[in-house]
Amino acid sequence: MTARTVLRNEWRLLMADRPLRIALGLFALLLVYALVNGVVWTRFQERTVEAAQAGNVERAQALAQELADIEAGAEPASRFSDPRLPNVLGGARGRHTAVLTPGPLTALTVGQSDLLPYYYDVNIYTNESSFQQNGEVESPLNLMVGRFDLAFVVIYLLPLLVLALSFNVLSEEREQGTLALTLSQPVSARGVVAAKLAFRALLAVGMVLAVSLVGLLVTGGFGAPGRILLWCAAVVAYALFWFVLAAWVNSLRRSSAWNATVLVGAWLVLVVVLPASINIAAGLLHPLPSRVQMITAQREASNEAVNRRSELLARYLEDHPEMAEGVVAEEPGLGALAWAATDAVNRRLEEVTAEHDARRAEQIALVRRYRFLSPALLAQEVLLDAAGTGDARFAGFQSQVRAFAERWRDFFVPAIVAGEQMDASALSRVPQFRLADEASGEVARRAAVPLAVLGALLGLVAAGAGVRLGRVRGAT
Amino acid sequence: MSTWRAGLRNTLLVARRQVGAVREDRYVIFLLGLVIALGVVAVLGARHHAASEAEQRARYQAMVERQWLEQPDRHPHRVIHYGFLVFREEAPLAFFDPGVGAWAGTSLFLEGHRQNTANFGDARHATGMLRFGRLTPATVLALLLPLFVVVAGFASVSAERERGTLRLLLAQGATPAQILAGKVLGTGAVAALAALPIGVAAVAIAGSGAVGPVSPGRIAGLAGIYAAYLVGWVLLTVLASAFRASSRSALAQLIAVWVVLCVAVPRLGASVAGALHPLPSRAEFTAQVERALNEVGDSHNPQDPFFRSLRDEYLARYDVGSVEELPLNWGGVVSREGEAVTSRIHEEQQQDLVEGQRRQDRVLSWAGLFSPYLAARDLSMAVSGTGPEAVEAFRAQAEAHRYDLIQRLNDLHINEIRYENDRAQRLPRDSWAEFPTFGTRPPPLGGALAGRTLSLAALGLWLLLPLLGLGLARTRLARVGVDRAAE
Numbered sequence: 020m021t022a023r024t025v026l027r028n029e030w031r032l033l034m035a036d037r038p039l040r041i042a043l044g045l046f047a048l049l050l051v052y053a054l055v056n057g058v059v060w061t062r063f064q065e066r067t068v069e070a071a072q073a074g075n076v077e078r079a080q081a082l083a084q085e086l087a088d089i090e091a092g093a094e095p096a097s098r099f100s101d102p103r104l105p106n107v108l109g110g111a112r113g114r115h116t117a118v119l120t121p122g123p124l125t126a127l128t129v130g131q132s133d134l135l136p137y138y139y140d141v142n143i144y145t146n147e148s149s150f151q152q153n154g155e156v157e158s159p160l161n162l163m164v165g166r167f168d169l170a171f172v173v174i175y176l177l178p179l180l181v182l183a184l185s186f187n188v189l190s191e192e193r194e195q196g197t198l199a200l201t202l203s204q205p206v207s208a209r210g211v212v213a214a215k216l217a218f219r220a221l222l223a224v225g226m227v228l229a230v231s232l233v234g235l236l237v238t239g240g241f242g243a244p245g246r247i248l249l250w251c252a253a254v255v256a257y258a259l260f261w262f263v264l265a266a267w268v269n270s271l272r273r274s275s276a277w278n279a280t281v282l283v284g285a286w287l288v289l290v291v292v293l294p295a296s297i298n299i300a301a302g303l304l305h306p307l308p309s310r311v312q313m314i315t316a317q318r319e320a321s322n323e324a325v326n327r328r329s330e331l332l333a334r335y336l337e338d339h340p341e342m343a344e345g346v347v348a349e350e351p352g353l354g355a356l357a358w359a360a361t362d363a364v365n366r367r368l369e370e371v372t373a374e375h376d377a378r379r380a381e382q383i384a385l386v387r388r389y390r391f392l393s394p395a396l397l398a399q400e401v402l403l404d405a406a407g408t409g410d411a412r413f414a415g416f417q418s419q420v421r422a423f424a425e426r427w428r429d430f431f432v433p434a435i436v437a438g439e440q441m442d443a444s445a446l447s448r449v450p451q452f453r454l455a456d457e458a459s460g461e462v463a464r465r466a467a468v469p470l471a472v473l474g475a476l477l478g479l480v481a482a483g484a485g486v487r488l489g490r491v492r493g494a495t
Numbered sequence: 496m497s498t499w500r501a502g503l504r505n506t507l508l509v510a511r512r513q514v515g516a517v518r519e520d521r522y523v524i525f526l527l528g529l530v531i532a533l534g535v536v537a538v539l540g541a542r543h544h545a546a547s548e549a550e551q552r553a554r555y556q557a558m559v560e561r562q563w564l565e566q567p568d569r570h571p572h573r574v575i576h577y578g579f580l581v582f583r584e585e586a587p588l589a590f591f592d593p594g595v596g597a598w599a600g601t602s603l604f605l606e607g608h609r610q611n612t613a614n615f616g617d618a619r620h621a622t623g624m625l626r627f628g629r630l631t632p633a634t635v636l637a638l639l640l641p642l643f644v645v646v647a648g649f650a651s652v653s654a655e656r657e658r659g660t661l662r663l664l665l666a667q668g669a670t671p672a673q674i675l676a677g678k679v680l681g682t683g684a685v686a687a688l689a690a691l692p693i694g695v696a697a698v699a700i701a702g703s704g705a706v707g708p709v710s711p712g713r714i715a716g717l718a719g720i721y722a723a724y725l726v727g728w729v730l731l732t733v734l735a736s737a738f739r740a741s742s743r744s745a746l747a748q749l750i751a752v753w754v755v756l757c758v759a760v761p762r763l764g765a766s767v768a769g770a771l772h773p774l775p776s777r778a779e780f781t782a783q784v785e786r787a788l789n790e791v792g793d794s795h796n797p798q799d800p801f802f803r804s805l806r807d808e809y810l811a812r813y814d815v816g817s818v819e820e821l822p823l824n825w826g827g828v829v830s831r832e833g834e835a836v837t838s839r840i841h842e843e844q845q846q847d848l849v850e851g852q853r854r855q856d857r858v859l860s861w862a863g864l865f866s867p868y869l870a871a872r873d874l875s876m877a878v879s880g881t882g883p884e885a886v887e888a889f890r891a892q893a894e895a896h897r898y899d900l901i902q903r904l905n906d907l908h909i910n911e912i913r914y915e916n917d918r919a920q921r922l923p924r925d926s927w928a929e930f931p932t933f934g935t936r937p938p939p940l941g942g943a944l945a946g947r948t949l950s951l952a953a954l955g956l957w958l959l960l961p962l963l964g965l966g967l968a969r970t971r972l973a974r975v976g977v978d979r980a981a982e
Contacts, residue, residue, distance in 0.1 A: 038747070049759070056766045067776040074778075116778070131623050138778060153612060153619065156777050158852035159595035160859060160883050162618065164765040165626055175758055276743050280522070280646070283750055287642065292533065294627030295634060299540040302629075306547065307620055311555045311582060314602050318580060319562070383622055396624060403623050410622050 029218045039183060043222075046180050049172055050230040057126035057168045061238050064121040064132065071116040071138050079446065082113055086443040103440040106143060106357075109431030109449075114142040117423055117452035119416040122407020123243040124250055126234045128170035130408025133157055137416070141452070143431050144361065145424040147368040148317055150417055169234070170402045173227060173254055174395050175290060178261040182282045184219040185265040187275040188212050189491070194275060208491035212269065212484075216262050224258045245459025249405035249466050256473045257398035261286075263481040270487035290395040297396070301386040308378040313371055320367030355436045362432075390469070394476060397469040404466050407456075411465060415457055426450045505669040509677020510684065513651055517685050523647050527689055530643050534635040534693035538590075541631045542700050545590035549706070552582040552601070556933075564928055568921040571907040572830065578606030579900060583613065583889045584935040586880030587707035591697050591717065592633035592872075594881025597625070603890070605897035607834060607904075610841040613890060632697050633879075636690060636721050637871050638757055641728040643689055645749040648682035648732035653742040656975070671972035675737060675965050683729045690725060694718065712940055716878040723954050724871040730961035738968055738975055757868040764862025764869060768855040780848060787840045805832055819914060826917050827908030834905060838898050845894075849887055856883055863953040870953035877943040877950075884946070888938045896933045903930065 034040055082102045085095070095101035102108050119137040122130075136154045139145070165171065189212055192198040201211055228251060235241055264285060268278050390396035403409035427450055434441055517523050559580045566574065583601050585593070600613025618625055628634060652674070655661040664674055701709040732749055739745035775783065791801055806818060809828065818825035863870035876882035912920045944951070 042751075052763075056770075059770060063773070063776070067778055070776075071778055074782075134618055136777075153600060153777070156612075156774055156780055156848055156852075158768075158774070158855045158883065159598040159886055160852075160856050161765045161769060162598040163595050164761050164859070167759075167762040167766040171762060176754070179754060276746070279743075279747065287639075291627075291638065292630070294624065295630035296533070296536070298621075298625055298627060299537065299544070299630040301624075302544045303540055309551050309555075310620060311551050311602060314580065315555050315558055318559075322562075322577065379620070386624070387622070390624065396627070399623065399626070 026218055029215060033184075033219075033222075042180060042183050043226075046172075046176065046223075047226055047230075049176065050169065050226060053167050053169045053172045054126065054230050054234045056166065057129060058234060058237055060129050060133070060166070060168075061121050061126045064125065064137065068118045068120055068138065071118050075115055078113060079449070082108065083443055083446055086446060090442065103442065105431045105434035105439065105441050108441050108446065109143040109427060109435075111140075111142055111144075113446075113449070114140045115427070115449070115452060116140050117420045117454075119413070119454060120456075122246075122412060123240045124235070124246055124406035125408055126238045126240065127168070127231055127250060128402050128406035128408050129166040129168040130170065130403040130406055131410055131413060132408040133166060134162060135410075135413040137413070139417075139420050141420060141424050141427055143428055143435070145427070146365045147372040149424075150421070151314075169227070169231060170399065170406070173257065173402065174399055177223065177227060177254075177258055178286050178290065179283075180223055181219070181258055181261040182265060182279070182286065184223060185216055185262055186268070186278045186282050188215045188219075188265065189269040189488075190273065190275040190278055193272070202492065207489070209485055209488040212266050212488055216266055220259060220262050224255055227254055227258070243407075243459060245463060246405045246407065249401060249459075249463060249470075252470060253398050253401035253405060253466075253473070256470060256477055257394060260394050260473065260477045260480065263477055263484055266488070267480050267484035270484045270491070272491070289393045293393040294396055297386070297389045297392065301389070305382040305385040307382050308375050310375075313375045316371040317368050320371065321364040323363075323367075355438065358432060358435050391472055394473055397473045400469050401466045401473075404462055407462075412457060416454070419455060420452070423450065423452045501668075502670070502673055505673040506677040506680065509664070509669065509674050510680035513648075513678050513681025514684055516651075516654065517647050517681075523685075526643055526646055527685070530635065530639055530689045531692045533630065533639065534632060534689075535696055537630045537632045537635050538693060538696040538700065541593070541629075542590045542706070545585060545593070545706060549585060552584060556582050560932060563930070566924060566927050568924050569927075570918065570921055571827075571904040571912065571926075572607075574927070575607035575830075575901055575904050578604055579897075579933070580604050581893050581896065581933045581935075583886070586885060586937045587709045588701065588713060588717070588879035589881050590700065590706055591631070592875045592879040592881055593629070593631055594876035594879060595883055595886060596881050597621075597629070599883075599886040603893045605893060605900060607830075607901045608837060610838070610845065610894060610897070613886075613893075632693055633872070633875050635693060637724065637868055637875070640686065640690060640725060641757065641868075642750075642753055644682065644686045644725060644728045645732050645746070645753060647685045648678070648729060649736050649746040649749055650742040651678040651682055651733055652737040652972075653739065653745050657742060662973070665973055671969040672966075674972065675733060675969055678733045678736070679729055679965075682733060683726060686725050686729055690721065694721075710940070713878050713880070716940065716944075717875060720871055720874045720878065720954065723958055724867055727867055727954075727957040727961060730958070730965060734961045734964050734968075737965070737972055740975070756866045760862060760866035761859075761869050761872075764859045764866070765855075767862070768858035771858055772851055772854040774848065774851045774855075780844070784841060784844045787844060788837060791836050791840065801836075802829060802833075805829070821914070824909045824912050824914045824917065826914065827905055827910075827912065830908060831902060831905035834898075834901050838894075842894065845890075849890075852883065857949075860947070860949040860953075863950050864956065867954060867957035870950040870957065873950040874944070874947060874954065877947050878940065880937040880940075880943070882943065884938050884943055889935050892936060893933070896931075900930060 033043075085102050089095055089101075089103065095103070100107055100112060102112065107113065117139050121132065121137070122128075125132055132154075134154050134157075136150075136152055139149060139152070187194075189198070189208065192201060192211075198208075202208060231250065231254070235247065241247070265278075265282060268281055271278075273281075390400060400409065404411060430448075430450055431441075433439075434445075563579060566577065569577070581603050583599070583603070585596055589596055597617035601617070603613040604611045652661065655664065661674070665671070669677075698714060700706060701714060731752070735745040735749050735752075736742070739748060805828075806825070809821060809825070810816065810818070813821055815821060821828075859869060860873060863873055873882070877884070907922060907926065911922055911926075
């Protein structure tokens with residue numbers, strides 16, 4: 020038997036099975052639908068990001084025009100919105116929207132991108148509480164149900180297809196009495212099962228990867244080959260895990276019905292029950308620090324600061340002696356006073372938030388250990404991370420925006436404290452946000468552990484199946 | 496009378512046979528133990544989670560109220576900017592079905608000039624793992640119990656046929672209807688055995704008052720919803736078992752149905768809803784509100800036409816020449832009128848957004864016709880008081896509270912503060928004690944259910960269709976698989 024005849028025979032056999040044919044067709048349809056969904060979402064995010072960037076340019080142009088007019092002798096529209104004031108130019112009117120471009124593989128994995136904010140308005144008043152804004156204005160019901168994207172199809176439905184294709188690779192031959200015949204030829208049971216599963220894996224994984232590649236073609240996501248490789252690796256490893264699990268169950272030499280029940284049970288436990296149980300156990304064993312406490316602490320901080328303005332100004336000038344020159348010693352300007360209070364609030368907020376974030380990170384690190392219990396959790400982590408829609412990329416974006424807000428303040432605050440005005444030349448020097456997207460290497464480093472564990476699981480089950488199948492003889 | 500009695504006896508006999516068959520199946524007994532254990536863990540876990548959240552919220556709400564009262568002598572406009580913080584209280588039954596709670600904001604800052612959105616949803620703070628859902632009593636009942644029903648009942652009729660005992664039963668005078676009814680009863684009894692511990696634990700917690708007052712109507716409603724939902728699964732399982740050629744194909748088909756109804760259709764529905772009724776991005780929404788506000792005017796700009804005509808109106812009404820001569824504080828009037836206008840615009844925009852979200856939710860309700868899981872969850876959320884309408888009710892109540900608070904402060908500004916040297920004046924601290932406190936009022940049960948006729952109909956259909964199938968096909972019971980056996 021050449022490889023080609025084996026494959027052709029297998030294909031005929033699969034296609035002769037009507038339910039399986041329907042399942043394969045349905046799976047293909049769902050893959051395409053999931054992709055369309057992901058592409059629509061990617062386009063939405065791209066449009067939003069473009070609009071935000073266009074807004075940055077428009078605002079800067081309008082302010083430049085106004086500044087030029089004022090220089091030419093025109094009166095500002097109102098003394099509260101005079102663009103020469105640094106707290107106006109660097110405030111809400113002159114704000115800069117910092118954006119996170121959609122992850123290169125968002126079309127394949129929507130991930131956390133419908134929940135976490137991917138743009139923030141930055142101005143001199145940006146502080147820790149600005150990062151508490153929500154993501155998109157999604158219906159909470161939709162968020163709860165989740166998106167129908169390729170990652171969902173891979174994590175939930177692909178295992179079921181794999182099981183439908185392979186729960187009876189060996190047991191059926193025995194039940195139909197063809198096993199003895201097959202094994203009378205110069206092939207081993209291990210070889211037969213391996214060949215059959217390899218063909219089925221090629222079919223199932225091939226469908227997913229083909230649709231993924233189409234998605235990347237449509238959205239132009241080939242810019243990050245490292246991410247694509249990781250995504251494919253996760254799909255392949257996860258799918259193969261289910262194939263070898265089926266092989267192992269087959270090697271136990273029970274009936275096809277028993278195999279099916281056990282495999283579906285395994286799917287239910289690993290994909291549905293364990294993750295949900297971990298999520299509830301996590302809340303009990305490692306509760307996240309109270310967010311409510313942080314909000315109230317933030318609020319306290321801002322009130323205290325407002326009540327102690329002048330005292331704070333003195334301390335601010337002590338900390339920033341370079342700014343003291345601009346402030347007239349006997350009568351500090353209103354802007355300087357206000358800024359001193361703002362700065363104190365920011366400092367306090369940073370303290371409170373840093374403490375909260377540190378405790379949150381601790382708890383999350385503890386919870387994340389449990390993901391090794393389920394291949395579905397491991398696969399999800401890599402699929403999200405590779406797509407650039409996981410928690411890490413959003414956290415990285417947020418810390419970049421935090422640093423950018425700091426630069427923004429450094430640019431405007433000296434003028435505010437000194438009570439100076441700004442002009443068009445200052446506008447051209449205003450800081451711009453440039454996203455330093457994480458490198459593929461960094462993503463790969465993060466994904467290495469879950470992928471390795473997934474691979475080890477796969478290897479372990481494969482070895483067990485191999486050993487047991489090696490003992491199968493036609494006579495049994 | 497005697498035939499009626501004989502019928503009942505036959506039905507109970509078959510039911511007892513079914514329970515006996517299940518008792519001998521170690522696999523099913525193991526699953527029964529697993530489902531019960533998961534259910535009890537879910538009840539206790541969810542109860543603990545809900546209790547600690549509720550305790551925290553209550554503690555900090557009390558703290559915010561105390562801070563409000565402890566404010567020093569202040570200018571009322573300073574208090575408008577000081578604002579107030581409210582927390583969304585979860586409904587008492589959130590421990591049973593948390594609904595969309597984790598996916599909506601929990602705290603809302605109330606201040607003058609703007610409507611903030613509720614921040615700090617649970618999900619924002621957790622990791623992507625939360626996408627797999629949390630094990631809650633509602634999840635166990637709606638998602639896992641149906642599978643247990645399938646495993647306990649897929650062989651109910653088909654095994655009798657495969658062993659040849661079905662013919663025996665028929666020959667002994669049991670009618671197909673009696674056999675099917677008996678199998679439904681038997682499988683139902685096993686399902687009830689699995690569901691009961693969860694129900695009892697949940698009712699005990701709700702009844703103890705530890706989570707807050709729960710009306711018996713809500714408990715009865717939940718019991719009814721899940722009973723109907725599970726009975727539907729029992730009927731469908733027996734139907735498949737009776738009319739598929741073999742136990743094996745019945746099991747395969749039932750599992751496929753479960754995957755489609757409980758896993759695939761909900762997500763399909765949500766994505767179709769998003770595609771049919773797209774929402775604006777947050778940036779777009781903010782820009783829309785800004786544009787609408789700019790059209791009206793800028794209360795900080797004295798040259799603004801809206802506020803100029805307002806001033807002329809007041810000058811004419813009190814027959815004076817300038818705002819300084821008005822018997823009330825003009826600054827306060829501008830603030831009050833400005834607040835009225837901006838609040839109205841914010842509310843209009845917010846209503847548009849909420850309407851968009853409702854349209855999406857309605858698509859999901861329609862999807863409920865194809866997925867009893869969605870319909871049951873929808874009703875369960877409504878009865879538990881944790882659905883999207885509860886989140887919206889909180890927002891609307893908080894906004895009403897905010898508006899009232901700000902306008903009371905503006906009235907103080909108008910009447911208690913003189914126009915000249917406005918900013919230097921203060922109101923005594925005991926003024927702050929005269930403001931109403933805030934408490935979330937969950938939407939009433941009737942209202943929450945009234946908007947869900949579609950889900951109620953879907954659940955009814957879910958009961959009716961398999962029942963109809965059983966009724967219509969019962970005469971074929973003896974013939975199923977006969978051709979195949981003859982081969």
